[in-house]
Amino acid sequence: MLKNYFKIAWRNLLRNKVRTGIHILGLSLGIAICFLIFNIVWHAYSFDNFHPDGDRIYRIVTENDYGEMKYSYPAAPGPLGDVLSQELSGVEVAGKLYTIPNTHASLPALQKNFGRKDYITFADPGFFRLFRRKWLAGNPNTALTAPNQVIISQKSAETYFPGESLDGILGKEILYVDTDSIFTTIVGVVEDYKENSDFIFQDFISYSTIKENEKEDWYGVHSWTNINSSNQLFFKTQSNYRLEEIQSGLDKITEKYYADEEDGKTTFGFESLSELHFSYPFDNEGASKTLIQGLLIIGGIILILACLNFINLETAQAIGRAKEVGIRKTLGGGKNQLVFQFLSETYLMVLFASLVGLIFSDLILKAFQSYLPEGFTITYFSAVNLAFLILFSLGLTFVSGIYPALILANYQPQRALKGEKQGSGKFSFGVFLRKNLTVLQFTASMVFLVMVMVISSQMKYVSSQPVGFEKDAVVYAHLPFMAGIEKASLFRERSSQMSFVEGASLGGDAISSAGIWTSDVRVPIDSAEVEFFTQVKNVDSSFVQVNGVTLLAGRNLRQNPNEVLVNEQFLRDAGYKSPQEALGSSIAFRQESSIIVGVMKDFNSRSLKEEIMPMIFFQAPDYYNVISIKLGKGINLSNGLTSLKEAFSEVYPYEEIDFKFLDEEIERFYEEDLRIRNILGFASVIAMLISGMGLFGLSSFTISLRMKEISLRKILGASVTQILALISRDYLVLILISIGLAAFPTYWLAKTFLQSYTYRIDMPYLQFGLGGLALLSLCLMIVGIHSYLAAQTNPAQVLKDE
Structure with missing residues (x-):
């Protein structure tokens, strides 16, 4: 039975190649974008989700309130790390980390110099109890408990001591030069994380070295009032401990140690480990939650447009299959069997669209590779992606196919076989639905299009504004x-x-x-x-x-x-x-x-x-x-x-040394806005393409139903212009409604975006009109071509059977 369903479905798809092509192309674009966004989101949320008890690990966040100026950053004063476990109940273990990027590393005994590295940090024993690693050499119980000790990762061991055994390098000396020379002894070697992690560090110097070298004042870890983003403090709560109690305890610590604060107000908060990649990753390659949320919204809208396209065209063409339904019901076919039959056709189209979507997703990935994290790739046939494609295709089949299937399955056989294709009433829910779905499609296209124009105008304005200094032909570099x-x-x-x-x-x-x-x-x-x-x-x-x-x-x-x-x-x-x-x-x-x-x-x-x-x-x-x-x-x-x-x-x-051009660095201020503009530009092209394909198929079908009317009007003396106006009038009304509906959300989005700039353009109302004109022109071009071809058809060919 199942084989028969798919065989009939395959024949029906081949019978109407234009309809099938429109559906597969529209759905494949939606699937490609959703598949790509799924991988981006999965990648972003995969960072540091593998640590044991990771849901109970948090990072201290400091907030400074100076009235008009407020700052919040993931940092902690040095003394807080010393008292947190003692004065805050519910803390199982705390770990300190002080990042020292751009630190020079060398081996004095071998006279080897490795230049300045960004993967070196101070850490205390608590850090390794929070973030466990596999130990390849050394004793984890005694490591980092004394000053001037260092734990290195396997990657560092291979860099510093190529070819030597890991146990053999224990006790050897590494010299680090930051503010001063730090001579350290290797006490352990740990395995590098194979999973995605923001903890990029490979050399861990004992935190007590700072005090031993009398550098507490220099690193700013001696005072409650010195808060440096390099100083990070993590802690793990006890099981079933309420976060409200943690915050209450932090507030008490603030009241105790900042009682005499006059210039502002300092408070401590915390963020979960899962937020690390989105707030302050150590490699500065974090993800923007705002951008990810925007991608999810854009992907959802484009997928909805593709589904609406499918529903719109299928419900319109369902009329042509009324006799098929009548015959099937007369021969004993049940409603559930018919629904399953039509869903089988939808599933075949979704299946083909998924395969084409994988090709599109690869092309899109290459086009936007510079927008993605370095090294980001997609394993197309991984277990996660295969599960996503299977579940997504089944869900998409049901969402897009269930309504047209129910419409077809509910045709009454006696009326269908008589050729009665519409109900006797003047109101047709199918026609009403198709008009509204078309309006929704072009409303979304209008919003995307105008927002691209607004952002482009603001970016052009920003680039043309004088900044008050000479930015051209100036290079700078860090010493x-x-x-x-x-x-x-x-x-x-x-x-x-x-x-x-x-x-x-x-x-x-x-x-x-x-x-x-x-x-x-x-x-x-x-x-x-x-x-x-x-x-x-x-x-x-x-x-x-x-x-x-x-x-x-x-x-x-x-x-x-x-x-x-x-x-x-x-x-x-x-x-x-x-x-x-x-x-x-x-x-x-x-x-x-x-x-x-x-x-x-x-x-x-x-x-x-x-x-x-x-x-x-x-x-x-x-x-x-x-x-x-x-x-x-x-x-x-x-x-x-x-x-x-x-x-x-x-x-x-x-x-x-690495020289950078000042004008290029200034452009980086607006990098995220430029990315949003380009992504919206791509989304607007896709949205208009999907909407245009839907209008192409729908107008082609509806005009074919009116061919006899058009032929009779032509015989009675109607000109080509009059016929074009007659057919285009309904679509013109729909597009004007779309433009009207898009006006408010577009205005709100444009206003919100422009308000993020102190120096900005006035609301570009003209661009709203230009966007509407572009959309109207596209619609009239698509419908006009079909109308013109219909008006040129010989009436004798249409009416010869009458």
Whole structure:
């Protein structure tokens, strides 16, 4: 019986190739996108889901509330890690981690140098009780319990000691250079994680080494008020312990240790281990939950459009199969048998669409590979993907096929065999449904299309706005951390002497970057004192010239460490009436008294999504770790960068440098918005393609039903134009309704997006009209072609059987 069902279904699919092709193409696009999104989401949520008791592991999050400015970041003060297990009931074990990226590693005994690495960290014994690993050598019970011990992973062991046995390398010495030299002894080797994990670290230095080397102050782990994102604190709760009690305990710790806090309010929270990949992954390759949620919504909409397409066309063409149903029922066919028969046809189409969808998903993957995590691949025939395809195809078959199957199975045989295809009433639910489904399809297409135009306009506006400094032909690079001001100054001088370099400047970061350093400042005005938060930048005297910043009043910085520059926004917040009034004023900054010697014109140091903050520019040469270089015009960039790297190697023979173009880094501020625009652009093309195919099939079928009417009108003198207008009128009304329905959600989405920018375009109402016009043109083109062909048909061929 089952074989017979599929044989008949196969014949019916071959009988109407256009209908079958439209269904398979539409469904395959929906399946391809859903399959790809499923793999992206599965990949994102696969990180660190393999740890034992992972559902009870959390990371401390610190929140600072300064009134108008609020910050939340996954970090903990050093002392909290010492008291958490003692003062917070319900904590089974806590583990500390202090990340030290860009750390130099070497083997003194073998005189081997491995350069600077990003996979080195401080860790305490609790960390390995939280995140267990397979031990390949060493004693897990005593490892990291004493200062200057190190545990390395198998990958590091193969790098440092190729070909040696793991037990044989225990006791050997590794030298790490961060702020100072750290001599460590290997006490263990652990296996690297084979699963997806954000814990990328391969070298674990005992946390107590910080105290042993008297570096608590330097790393900022000595004070409750020093909170550094490098200092991470994890803990595992006891079984069945309520999270409300954990939060209550953290609040009590805050009240105890921050009772005298005046400038703001500090509180502690926590986030689950499953959130690590979405909030602050250690390799900076985390996933954006907002983007993933957007992908899920877009994938769902496109799949719904494909299903609506199927339902719309199948219910329309169900009329043509009325006699088939009548004969089957007359010969004893039951309703359930007919439903199963028609679902079999749907399943065959979904099956073929799934196979075509895999091809489409591979093409889409290649087109958007740069948007995906590095190394992301799809194993198409893995157990998870096969299960997804099987369950998804069955679910899709039922959702898209059940209504048309019920419509067909409910035809009355006596009326069907007489050729009565519609009910006697004037209202037809089938026609009503088809019109509304068409409206929904084009409404979604309209929303996608207009949003692409809005985002594109905003991105064009952002790229054309002056930022207040020269961003072209400026490169910057990070210097070896704490390698000394002497070497940094020498490299700056050698760079400045090159013929193609117009200037070089040292500082704490580039003039525009995603990072931010803030501090409170107190400014005496008349008899009062104004206190507010300001952005801080560590710069040298060449900063103004290299970056092309305008100095409105005063002079540049000199060698005096107490001199500072400020921007115009600083003057406004402090209450100065003019730049000249601020010159020579004394302000309390960094617990010291500083003198304002110059005022800069405002510039955007961050993205245009944010307002310009008050800024202070000061000099701290010991903390210079970025060099910015202004290149001359018309130079050979490749040769110029090569010369700069050679000069760097002469100053830092064991280091590497990576130059970045400032204008390209500024574009990264809007990278996610550009991704959203391109994804929406792709989605709008797919949505319009699916909607267009549906309209093509539906108009083809409905026009075929009206061929006799068209022929009679033509005989009675109707022109081709009149026939085109007659047929297109109904579809024109549907598209106008779609445009009207799309107006509000499109306006709301566009307004929400634009409000994320401080500097933005006005609401582009014209683009709403352009989007509607484009949609209307597509509809009229599809329907017009069918109408024109119908109007050109010889009436004699249509009416010869009458």
